[in-house]
Amino acid sequence: MLKVPFSRVKCEGNELKYVTEVLESGWLTTAQKACEFEKVFADKVGAVYACCVNSCTAALHLGIEALHVKPGDRVFVPDMTFTATAEVVRYLNAHPVFLDVEYGSSLITPDILEDAIRRYPDVKYLILVHFGGQPCEMIKKDGKGIVDICERNGIKILEDAAHAFPAKVGNQMVGSFGDITCFSFYANKTITTGEGGMLVTDDEDIYKRVKIMRLHGINRDVWDRFTSNKPSWEYNVVAPGYKYNMPDVNAAIGLAQMEQADAFRDAREKWALKYYEYLGDMEMIDLPQCKVPPNNHAWHLFPVILNEKSKILRNEFIEKLSELGIGTSVHYKPMHRLSYYQDTYNLSPEDFPVSEKIWKGTVTLPLYPSMTDEEFMYVVTSIRNVLTA
Numbered sequence: 001m002l003k004v005p006f007s008r009v010k011c012e013g014n015e016l017k018y019v020t021e022v023l024e025s026g027w028l029t030t031a032q033k034a035c036e037f038e039k040v041f042a043d044k045v046g047a048v049y050a051c052c053v054n055s056c057t058a059a060l061h062l063g064i065e066a067l068h069v070k071p072g073d074r075v076f077v078p079d080m081t082f083t084a085t086a087e088v089v090r091y092l093n094a095h096p097v098f099l100d101v102e103y104g105s106s107l108i109t110p111d112i113l114e115d116a117i118r119r120y121p122d123v124k125y126l127i128l129v130h131f132g133g134q135p136c137e138m139i140k141k142d143g144k145g146i147v148d149i150c151e152r153n154g155i156k157i158l159e160d161a162a163h164a165f166p167a168k169v170g171n172q173m174v175g176s177f178g179d180i181t182c183f184s185f186y187a188n189k190t191i192t193t194g195e196g197g198m199l200v201t202d203d204e205d206i207y208k209r210v211k212i213m214r215l216h217g218i219n220r221d222v223w224d225r226f227t228s229n230k231p232s233w234e235y236n237v238v239a240p241g242y243k244y245n246m247p248d249v250n251a252a253i254g255l256a257q258m259e260q261a262d263a264f265r266d267a268r269e270k271w272a273l274k275y276y277e278y279l280g281d282m283e284m285i286d287l288p289q290c291k292v293p294p295n296n297h298a299w300h301l302f303p304v305i306l307n308e309k310s311k312i313l314r315n316e317f318i319e320k321l322s323e324l325g326i327g328t329s330v331h332y333k334p335m336h337r338l339s340y341y342q343d344t345y346n347l348s349p350e351d352f353p354v355s356e357k358i359w360k361g362t363v364t365l366p367l368y369p370s371m372t373d374e375e376f377m378y379v380v381t382s383i384r385n386v387l388t389a
């Protein structure tokens with residue numbers, strides 16, 4: 001029996017070389033490699049400023065703080081996301097207003113947003129998730145894209161692009177529009193630093209605030225303190241900041257991964273398109289709705305949904321695949337089903353019919369650059385056998 005894990009990370013580029021350089025330099029925390037990583041990343045996504053941190057959660061926290069969200073403010077958040085997207089709102093004692101998503105893509109669409117604005121006209125912040133690596137409809141020629149709607153309604157956007165590097169809207173990279181965009185380099189993401197994240201923005205004030213809050217609210221970087229002519233002990237604290245900086249060891253891995261990012265994306269796309277080809281005729285599975293040209297998608301996840309025509313339920317499907325040595329995952333248990341949010345905001349499944357329907361059937365299939373033909377064929381054959389037995 002073949003074993004196909006849900007995710008497999010390969011560090012076969014310059015990862016070891018660059019990490020060795022860091023280890024030999026005698027300086028392991030945030031320094032030159034982190035600066036280089038920020039520069040390369042900003043250039044790649046077409047942003048003016050980039051700030052690397054130790055997780056995407058940290059980036060989202062710094063981002064929402066820099067947008068001046070205050071206690072009691074309300075923030076639109078998709079119901080179908082990872083808990084990090086919503087928890088950062090609570091860090092500031094603000095409140096998420098959860099929005100149901102689109103079936104098949106799990107995205108917030110312009111229509112969903114327009115409807116939400118009608119129902120909650122006081123909400124002035126939106127956290128968007130480019131779910132699975134597929135960008136939301138940010139810009140549309142008719143002026144009805146999410147960016148246009150937000151501009152018209154005075155809503156600030158924080159993009160949670162944890163899944164979406166590298167991805168594009170038209171010819172524009174995710175990260176090059178919106179107020180702030182945050183990326184994740186967690187181990188199973190499209191590129192990794194082990195743990196890590198990046199915040200990008202074109203706004204100088206946001207960048208300055210984020211840089212200070214990333215390191216205790218200190219008005220000088222550690223690296224600057226040890227390289228400039230001013231005495232290293234001399235610094236001021238201008239706010240009670242956080243400890244979110246990315247060490248150079250991780251940035252070194254990130255730099256090597258950046259060199260492979262396009263090749264990784266292309267390989268993910270190849271497997272994703274093959275899933276459409278090999279599973280497209282199975283009436284009991286709804287495949288993810290791809291609404292953008294395939295090469296604009298980051299293809300982080302391939303979440304399928306078992307529909308009412310399936311003879312078995314999602315959990316049994318997962319168990320059967322697991323018995324066959326195939327790893328899967330579920331993205332996600334929606335926010336309205338997590339007890340903290342359910343109890344704090346009195347949420348019920350009837351308020352989220354679409355994410356509820358997705359959740360009941362959703363299973364994410366293995367998808368990573370190092371998948372082999374043999375592994376891929378084993379996965380699709382096993383799925384067929386399990387669902388038609």
Ligand SMILES: Cc1ncc(COP(=O)(O)O)c(C=O)c1O
Nearest residue numbers: 055056057082084162184185186
């Ligand atoms: C949509 C989304 N946002 C945020 C995060 C948090 O990322 P990190 O683990 O880098 O903090 C994740 C992690 O999986 C995620 O899926």
